[in-house]
Amino acid sequence: MAKLAAQPLYQQVRKEVIAALQQGEWQVDETLPSEIDLARRFGVSQGTVRKALDALVAENVLYRRQGVGTFVAGVRDALLSACMVPASAKVGERMQVEFLSCVRIHASEGLAEIFDQRRGAPLWQVRRQLRVPGEMVGVEEILLPEALFPGLEMRRIRELKGNVRELLWRDCGARLVDDAARYRALAATQVEARALSVEVNEPLLQVTRLSRDYAGKSLVWSVAVLKTGQFSFEP
């Protein structure tokens, strides 16, 4: 691979690998070619391929098993690897996510701006509920502009039970990169109070997050509202 762009070789290799992933060349949990083979393919040395793969491993796009190979990582929601830690406990329990509903809505001013769409643009709204064993701890709302995912159908969203990440990967070849989460405390509205069986005005933790494609374009906005009570939320 010639050094054309004013860009390190290993960055170019990283992009080539991403492109190959997006074209479905290797499926989730499938092994990639060995570093040596990739080096031959891209016309670089094994060390350069390694550095590119290092980056993708750090981004959770790939994972490695020594002596075996390099694999395509599954697509996971950030909330799924988060924990609810009970007060006076060192380690918490993973959250379970369950699909609730999917509807088509129109973008408010604020949402339109986030997605760089016009006001009123059609959006998919997916709702899910968050549990730890034995208790409802939160609800989540996921929003994505219809215009950015033309092939997407409500049927598919339901089929995959609101796992938007995996859906976008499988149907649109889009891998999401998450921005940092943002946190707020807010008082439970009547709707939230009923859903989470708490009093109105009880304090709730709001976790919002924007996800983008590799180019930085905003794709998905998600808002989770959590009843923390005895628990702490550990991202």
Add this chain to the structure above:
Amino acid sequence: MAKLAAQPLYQQVRKEVIAALQQGEWQVDETLPSEIDLARRFGVSQGTVRKALDALVAENVLYRRQGVGTFVAGVRDALLSACMVPASAKVGERMQVEFLSCVRIHASEGLAEIFDQRRGAPLWQVRRQLRVPGEMVGVEEILLPEALFPGLEMRRIRELKGNVRELLWRDCGARLVDDAARYRALAATQVEARALSVEVNEPLLQVTRLSRDYAGKSLVWSVAVLKTGQFSFEP
């Protein structure tokens, strides 16, 4: 450097560099020797030194400036690099931290367990307030066991205005490694309400964090309570 331990060379180099830092060989913002010089010193190649420094840069212990050198990073509180993002704004403002008070208290059951001390063990309690330009947004409480830092004096804590991180580094040679933060929403107590000029029972964001030494021993426990209102907290 011979490969004695069952450990990569670059990990050993990383530890050597940390040891040198802890012995005060290089001060904050001072340049380290060049990668080539360090390579000679440790008897390894430049690439190996580089990989060791890469790790320390990723850990925010060092920083680099191309064409100039590698420097010792200042010691910064996690809260100082956090932002309060106004609703309907893409980017937030850094928080300012101001010293309030420092007293000596006795460990409750829970705190004693965290620090692996006996109940009632003496602790330092440092209080600080958190502002964004023009507004009080939170208060922070920092706790550390007296027994772990025998040389520490209240005078010094006051002198450094509650910058515990820098204090421990300068006086005790201890660099803190932070665990993941944990988040809760809670209702403002009377004390918090007065300090932050909100109503009692208003929802507040609680951010707790445990910091350890390189060996994993718990050193510092901190609890911040934030009025999020119009803002979101971005770590």
Add this chain to the structure above:
DNA sequence: AAGTGGTCTAGACCACGGA
């Protein structure tokens, strides 16, 4: 035994910043 990731080297060249 063969193939994989994981480490390391010596040497090379480039890009940047300061003198």
Add this chain to the structure above:
DNA sequence: CCGTGGTCTAGACCACTTC
């Protein structure tokens, strides 16, 4: 100009997993 970080190579060896 020089010295710094930043990149890249070719080749070597090790540690691990699988067959």
